[in-house]
Amino acid sequence: MNTAFSDAMRAFAPSLPLAVAFSGGADSTALLVACAERWPQQVRAVHVHHGLQAAADDFERQCVSLCAQLNVPLAVRRVQARHAPGDSPEAAARQARYEAFRAAVQQDWAHDAVHDIAIAQHADDQAETLLLALSRGAGLPGLAAMPARWVRDDVTYHRPLLGVPGAEVRAWLAARGVPWVEDPTNADEQFTRNRIRARLLPALDAAFPQFRSTFARSAAHAAQAQELLDEVAAQDLAQAGLPPAIARVQGFTRARQANLLRHWLRRAHGQQPSAAQLQELLDQVAACTTRGHRLRIKVGTGRVERRGEVLDFVPSGEP
Numbered sequence: 001m002n003t004a005f006s007d008a009m010r011a012f013a014p015s016l017p018l019a020v021a022f023s024g025g026a027d028s029t030a031l032l033v034a035c036a037e038r039w040p041q042q043v044r045a046v047h048v049h050h051g052l053q054a055a056a057d058d059f060e061r062q063c064v065s066l067c068a069q070l071n072v073p074l075a076v077r078r079v080q081a082r083h084a085p086g087d088s089p090e091a092a093a094r095q096a097r098y099e100a101f102r103a104a105v106q107q108d109w110a111h112d113a114v115h116d117i118a119i120a121q122h123a124d125d126q127a128e129t130l131l132l133a134l135s136r137g138a139g140l141p142g143l144a145a146m147p148a149r150w151v152r153d154d155v156t157y158h159r160p161l162l163g164v165p166g167a168e169v170r171a172w173l174a175a176r177g178v179p180w181v182e183d184p185t186n187a188d189e190q191f192t193r194n195r196i197r198a199r200l201l202p203a204l205d206a207a208f209p210q211f212r213s214t215f216a217r218s219a220a221h222a223a224q225a226q227e228l229l230d231e232v233a234a235q236d237l238a239q240a241g242l243p244p245a246i247a248r249v250q251g252f253t254r255a256r257q258a259n260l261l262r263h264w265l266r267r268a269h270g271q272q273p274s275a276a277q278l279q280e281l282l283d284q285v286a287a288c289t290t291r292g293h294r295l296r297i298k299v300g301t302g303r304v305e306r307r308g309e310v311l312d313f314v315p316s317g318e319p
């Protein structure tokens with residue numbers, strides 16, 4: 001019974017002390033309880049109070065109460081995530097959450113040497129992420145879905161439950177009799193992710209009972225292919241120069257140019273060109289064969305221009 005959850009926890013080997021990102025919901029409650037049982041005195045919890053919804057205070061109360069019961073030190077971080085027009089509120093909240101995690105590690109536990117944080121996404125979340133990516137026409141980085149482990153700002157993040165079906169996480173928790181708070185927005189089918197969870201996952205379960213592990217395999221293939229593309233892009237960019245020389249870029253095949261330019265814009269300027277912008281940029285690079293040829297194209301939050309022999313990214317608002 002519940003072997004997937006217990007097996008995943010047994011296989012989890014973070015550095016200690018470990019912090020758990022604790023929302024008060026079922027998944028992170030299960031993860032926190034399991035970690036606190038396994039590594040007594042070595043676990044911390046961080047809760048981000050979003051102030052986005054009326055229920056935020058209930059979440060915080062629940063976190064304070066469970067951590068007191070488990071004898072786990074809790075850091076509560078308050079954020080007010082404002083999203084720029086056109087950006088999704090969930091993306092802004094996620095960004096604010098990671099900044100809060102970093103602040104907890106660097107400020108609340110500065111003397112505690114916490115370098116690892118575990119978050120509680122499971123196999124259903126992974127399948128939803130992949131379906132969400134498909135629904136948006138994502139490329140390989142989106143299809144790679146969520147990694148089980150990654151490093152950001154000197155913090156190592158872990159998702160130890162990524163292979164465990166959501167129902168097994170809840171069943172493990174229910175068997176312990178530990179309470180959790182249900183996020184009221186999870187039932188709101190205005191959000192695509194919630195529609196996927198409520199309508200698609202049950203249909204997939206009925207048609208392809210193994211979909212969680214086969215989807216995860218596809219995501220892993222995509223992640224591996226993307227790693228390779230990043231390596232190739234880094235080599236090609238080193239050859240093209242920074243900023244990239246137009247003539248050198250033209251020396252690559254169109255697919256490699258696309259890979260190189262996407263990489264340059266993302267890594268050097270934090271920009272994600274749309275598919276249409278990238279095609280336009282590639283067309284203009286191909287047409288750029290005379291000294292006087294001008295190149296100017298909107299990309300992300302700015303534009304790419306020709307400056308002499310090289311491509312230049314100019315943020316919006318700059319002449």
Ligand SMILES: Nc1ncnc2c1ncn2[C@@H]1O[C@H](COP(=O)(O)OP(=O)(O)OP(=O)(O)O)[C@@H](O)[C@H]1O
Pocket residue numbers: 020021022023024025026027028029046047048049050097118119120121125183
């Ligand atoms: N407000 C928060 N404070 C701290 N950690 C959070 C918060 N919200 C989410 N997390 C972490 O990020 C993970 C994914 O968040 P998401 O909102 O997608 O999860 P969820 O399915 O609602 O999970 P849970 O049941 O644990 O809330 C959570 O499992 C938790 O580890």
